[in-house]
Amino acid sequence: xxxxxxxxxxxxxxxxxxxxxxxxxSYSGSPxxxxxxxxxxxxxxxxxxxxxxxxxxxxxxxxxxGETSFHLKKPFAQEEDSAMYYCALxxxxxxxxxxxxxxxxxxEL
Amino acid sequence: xxxxxxxxxxxxCKSGTSVKIECRSLDFQATTMFWYRQFPKKSLMLxxxxxEGSKATYEQGVEKDKFxxxxxxxxxxxxxxxxxxxxxxxxxxxxAADNYGYTFGSGTRLTVV
Numbered sequence: 001x002x003x004x005x006x007x008x009x010x011x012x013x014x015x016x017x018x019x020x021x022x023x024x025x026s027y028s029g030s031p032x033x034x035x036x037x038x039x040x041x042x043x044x045x046x047x048x049x050x051x052x053x054x055x056x057x058x059x060x061x062x063x064x065x066g067e068t069s070f071h072l073k074k075p076f077a078q079e080e081d082s083a084m085y086y087c088a089l090x091x092x093x094x095x096x097x098x099x100x101x102x103x104x105x106x107x108e109l
Numbered sequence: 110x111x112x113x114x115x116x117x118x119x120x121x122c123k124s125g126t127s128v129k130i131e132c133r134s135l136d137f138q139a140t141t142m143f144w145y146r147q148f149p150k151k152s153l154m155l156x157x158x159x160x161e162g163s164k165a166t167y168e169q170g171v172e173k174d175k176f177x178x179x180x181x182x183x184x185x186x187x188x189x190x191x192x193x194x195x196x197x198x199x200x201x202x203x204x205a206a207d208n209y210g211y212t213f214g215s216g217t218r219l220t221v222v
Contacts (some may be wrong), residue, residue, distance in 0.1 A: 034210055044202070044213040084170075086152065094141050094206035101152040 002027040004089050006100035013077050014108050021072040021089030021103045023061075026098055032090040033070040037081045047076070047085070048072070057081070077107045111137050112209035115214025116136035122193055122221055130188045130217045132203030138183035139141070144176070145199040156201075161184040193221040 003026045013019055025031060031049040047056055050063040050070060061072045070087060087100040112135040114212040122128050132142055140161045157178050158166040165178035175197075177189040190197055198221045203214040 017149050032210075036213075043215040044204075046212070049210050067153055088211075091213075096143055096158055097204070098155075098210055100151045 002007050002031065002089050002091065002098050004087050004098050004100035006085075006087055006103050008103045009101070010104045010106065012106045012108060015079055019072075019074045019077045019081070019105065019107075021085050021087075021105065022102060023070045023072065025068050025070065025087075025089050027068075027089060027091065029091060030093050033061070034088045034090070035059070035061055035070075036086045036088060038058075038086065038102075044086070062083045076106075078099050079107050079109065081105060085098050111205070111209065111212040113139075113203060113205050113212045113214045115203050115217055117217060118215060119218045120220070124194055124220070125192055126193045128193055128219060129154040130190075130201055130203070130219075132186045132188070132205070132214050134184045134207075134212075137151045137205075137207050139186075139207070140183060141206050142180060142186040143206075143211070144178060144186075144188050145202045145204065147202055153202060156188075161186075184199055190219065193219070195221045197221050204206055 005024045035047040035069050036044045037047045048061050059074045063070050084102050086102045090097050102105045114133045116131045142159040144156045148152050149196045156171045159180040161180045165172045180186040202216045204211050
């Protein structure tokens, strides 16, 4: 069975500092990896998916199959980045998503 | 982009009654929808996968007779919490697979009193 691990419950950084939210996964096949963000009192929104290799709101994430990781990075944190971030894995083909436990990012002034 | 509408956003019901939550895909057809439960400050727990025209697939430990799922059309899935009890109070979220990944509804806050 697949599993997603986000080791940090809370990550606090200062505005302008680099951010890295960690995500590791376990799955024997070729996974589809996603990052979702949930701002206060809002629904979950797709931030990134690894197959599109996009940069959204300055965030990037690279799939490292050797380390089974999909860490989310941003060079300079902004106050509006404060939110809950979830890493998620799908086995593909519209199959169910398996979520990590989430990391609360707090950007302080 | 794809939009999933979930209704109601909040509901309070008496213990022993049933509550229906609707999840609609507004601008795309969703053959598969997912129902999650989110506990305070916790991650999303998948309850079941809803397949249009067939029976839902429930995750281990989820009571299928308590959480009835119906996916009668390509744009609507419903979750009915039957004979609700206070421990069923939670935040329920639906999701649908689309061309970009998965789109989520805004969630339903269920309070059983």
